Amino acid sequence: HAYSSGGYYAVTLTTINDKGCVDVAIQNVYVYPEPQINFSTEEPCVNNFIDFDNLTTLDSGSVVSWAWDMAGLYSDTTEDISYYFDSVGFYDVTLTAVSSFGCINTYTQTIYIKPLPISEAGPDTIICSGDAVTLGTSVLAGHSYDWTPTTGLNNPLVSAPTVTLTNDTNFIISTTYEVTTTFNGCTSTDNVAIGVFPVINASIPIQVEQCFPDNKFFFDAKGVYGPNATFQWDFxxxxxxSTADTVSYSYSDTGAFTVSLTIRDNGCVSTATTVALVYDVPIATFGFDSEVGCNPFTVEFNAWSSSNNVADSQLTYIWSFGDGDSAFTQTTSHTYDPEGTYFPSLTILLGICKGYEEMTKYDTVTVLPTPTAGMIVDPIIGSIYNPIVTITDISEGADDCYLIITPGDTMVICDYQHNYFDPTLPYNQTVSHDITQIVTNSYGCSDTITVTVDILPEYIFFAPNTFTPNADGMNDFFFGRGYGILEFEMYIYDRWGDMVFKTNNMREGWDGHVNGGKKKAQQDVYVYIVNIIDIYEQEHKVIGHVSLIE
Structure with a gap:
């Protein structure tokens, strides 16, 4: 009997003789299990190593040997193996296992080795900077694509992406792209190298404007290009x-000419333009507001060019004022000193237009003599006790002279003495007065000078020596008086040294009472002490006597 699985089985034997007697014998039999063979594989793709994972199980004992048979192409005795098939088709893979009890089992699995998809990245190529090129090939149904790197690609997940690359260096750069194609679980790869020529960046140096007819421009092709580059100039x-890389050219007329340069190299093209300006020779012209004036004489100058096709802002202006000074703006002013005749000139430059006589213009400016105002004021600083100021005329070259004294009248003489005492003005602050002298000559030229005189305050304090506090309305209070006082304190003492009165208000006087005004003071001689800080912050102490007479 063959058991289909391992385990313990009770075997019973029953014997019956011819007499009908029965005997039963029972014996237990143990059947060892055989290995339960199984294995799994990855996607079986041609030319790809396939990992065969052994999934065999055994309920009792252990497997002591393995035997792999790869369709008669290869054999191995390890538990797990990797193997690749180099052809598409069906293959029988057999695994045999022997247990430690000598039990043997074999399992065969037929696998299909699938073909790899075709990956086509396209031919290697070199493009111009900024150009686009299509990689890969047409899409196949069911296939997926993945391109790396993604630099410049419009879509890395299609069969034929477009790549756009730039090159700002001075040499060719190359990028290798790889496409991975997947179909039915199998993948393949392909590479393509895309080179990029440097960007040519054609340019033409800026041209300085020139004048007709003596113009000659030098054009030089600038950019990044090789020895086989070609050039095309249009002036x-x-x-x-011209087809040279460097060329000179002269124009036969005036105007603004657009110069273009096209450089071709390795199939790449770059174009640049610039403007060549050819002008008529500018003719200098200028005007000013007055040709004759008094010293110092300030003249406003304004320049322009008679060339109609030249903007004033394009010109360089060179002024020479005839006295050694110069300026370089279209509009300017200049002050002439001393008197005399001057010959200002203007020269206009435009680009290389130099050396033409008609580009410089001369004119005449006459500066007339101007009298010089002058006076001596003595003193320049007076006071309320010395307010008289003497004015002495020291002007030169004047035919007429007069003074304006503020406050006061206009004087037609220039030697004068003025008294600045004014009882209406404050005595505790400085009062300033302007004295202006105006002189003119026979040419109508004039000059003015102003001198400021300061009348300073002064300090003074005084007090009477007698007062009569008898309520007759006359001399009833004892006051101190003064000017130029900032702080004031007054103390009055009797003959025994007792203080009978105190105040820090100069307007408050003693009325002849003592003991807080309760009692009249007796007729006597009293001593006062006054502490003062004047307007110059100087301290003063005044001690005196006052007689109280009833």
């Missing part, structure tokens, strides 16, 4: 062209 006048 914008409908006549001039």
């Amino acid at each position: 914008g006048d409908g006549m001039g062209v």
Whole structure:
């Protein structure tokens, strides 16, 4: 009997003789299990190593040997193996296992080795900076694509992406792209190298404007290009062209000409333009507000050019004022000193337009003599006790002279003495007065000078020596008086040294009472002490006597 699975089984034997007697014998039999063989694989793709994972189980004992048979192409005795098939098709893979009890089992699995998808990245190529090129090939149904790196790609997940690359260096750069194609679980890869020529960046140096007819421009092709580059110049006048990299050209007329340069190298093209300006020779012209004036004489100058096709802002202006000074703006002013005749000139430059006589213009400016105002004021600083100021005329070159004294009248003489005492003005602050002298000559030229005189305050204090506090309305109070006082304190003492009165208000006087005004003071001689700080913050102490007479 063959058991289909391992385990313990009770075997019973029953014997019956011819007499009908029965005997039963029972024996237990243990059947060892055989290995339960199984294995799994990855996606079986041609030319790809396939990992065969052994999934065999055994309920009792252990597997002591393995035997792999890869469709008769290869055998191995390890538990797990990796193997690849180099052809598409069906293959029988067999695994045999032997247990430690000598039990043997074999399992065969038929696998299909699938073909790899075709990956096509395209041919290697070199493009111009900023150009686009299509990679890969047309899409196949069911296939997926993944491109790396993604630099410049419009879509890295399609079969034929477009790549756009730039190159700002001075040499060719190259990027290798790899496409991974997946179909039915199998993948393949392919690479393509895309080179990029440096960007040519054609340019033409800026041209300085020139004048007709003596103009000659030098054009130099600038950019990044190789020895096989070609050049095409168009000078914008409908006549001039050139194929050299460096060229000189002269224009036969005035105007603004657009110069274009096209550089071709390795199939790449770059174009640049600039403007060549050819002007008529500018003719200098200028005007000013007055040709004759008094010293110092300030003249406003304004320049322009008679060339109609030249903007004033494009010109360089060079002024020479005839006295050694110069300026370089279109509009300017200049002060002439001393009197005399001057010959100012203007020269206009435009680009290389130099050396033409008509570009410089001369004119005449006459500066007339001007009298010089002058006076001596003595003293320049007076006071309320010395307010008289003497004015002495020291002007030169004047035919007429008069003074304006403020406050006061206009004087037609220039030697004068003025008294600045004014009882209406404050005595505790400085009062300033302006004295102005105006002189003129026979040319109508004039000069003015103003001197400021300061009348300073002064300090003074005085007090009477007698008062009569008898309520007759006359001399009833004892006051101190003064000017130029900032702080004031007054103390009055009797003959025994007792203080009978105190105040820090100069307007408050003693009325002849003592003991807080309760009692009249007796007729006697009293001593006062006054402490003062004047307007110059100087301290003063005044001690005196006052007689109280009833």
